[in-house]
Amino acid sequence: MSEQTTSRRGRLRAQTSGEIKAIALELMADGGPDAISLRAIARRMGMTAGAIYSYYATRDDLVTTLIGDVYTALVRAAEDARDAVPADDPGGRILAWAQTVREWALANPEGFRLIYGDPVPGYRAPADGPAREAEHRACTGLTGLVAAAWPEAESLQPGLRRYTWEDFDPGLVAHLRERFPELRPAAVALTLRVWGRMHGLVALEIYGHLHTLTREPAAVYRDEMVDLIGSLGLAPPV
Structure with missing residues (x-):
């Protein structure tokens, strides 16, 4: 042949x-x-x-491949947008990441739903593979954005729970501590909260809950991200 x-x-x-x-x-x-x-x-x-x-x-093989493909595409787009902003502008990098997540989700609503929305009935994700690698890349990217605001961000969050490493997935902990050896457990918790704020309005928009309430979902989302950036002690993007 x-x-x-x-x-x-x-x-x-x-x-x-x-x-x-x-x-x-x-x-x-x-x-x-x-x-x-x-x-x-x-x-x-x-x-x-x-x-x-x-x-x-099997169907699960197809779903696993789909999740790996779309998750990797999302993370790559977010990383590229972040890296296009100078490292000395951490607030701008956060906004670039967040807005790219929203834009990608609007262009790929089924992909967003597959990653973050409705579970596929009966599907069991493998312990490793491209999807898990993309998940770790996403966590690493967001943690890096939070780490750039640390420890100022921590000083603006008084009275919060004192987290320990046992509060988080061991695989995630090992991955993040290798990349950020000085990281504290509270920074991981803050990363998860940042993630929640970034994705909350996007999910509402993708699932059709915002279009009847506002004609300016992009403006509402940007204002939420600017407020998020300010809560981390960073200068808001111009």
Whole structure:
């Protein structure tokens, strides 16, 4: 078999795999996460069940690949936006990350829902793989943004619980302490709170709860992020 034939088959396989994933997200958009089905995708594509199983042995394999793809795409976009802002502007980097998350979510609502919204019934995520790597990248990126505001941010949060490392997932703790050896448990808790504020309004918008209440969801979101940045003791972006 020639290299050209092998390469052509590889391209065709990648193209078909991409179509399978695109249709899976379409099915989810139409019928929720429970609508993702290899047989339904095969019917939509005019494939036999046996043929589609040669790409993904189970529905969970497909869902795992989908989550890894969309999560990685989201984190990469957020990282690129953050890195386009100078390191000496931590508030601007936070705003760039946050606004990119919102813009990505609006452009990829099914992907956002797959990562942060409705669980796929019966799906059990593997302990490692691209999705977990993307999750760790997201946590690392957000923790780095909080670390840039530390310890000033801590001094602005009096009276909070005294966290210990035992309060968090051991895998996450090991990952973050390797990257940020001086990090304190309270900074991880603050990172989770920052994450919640970034994603809260986005989730409300993606699930249709804001469009009847405001014509300016982007302005509301930016104001929330500016307030968040100020709460960390950082100068708000211009």
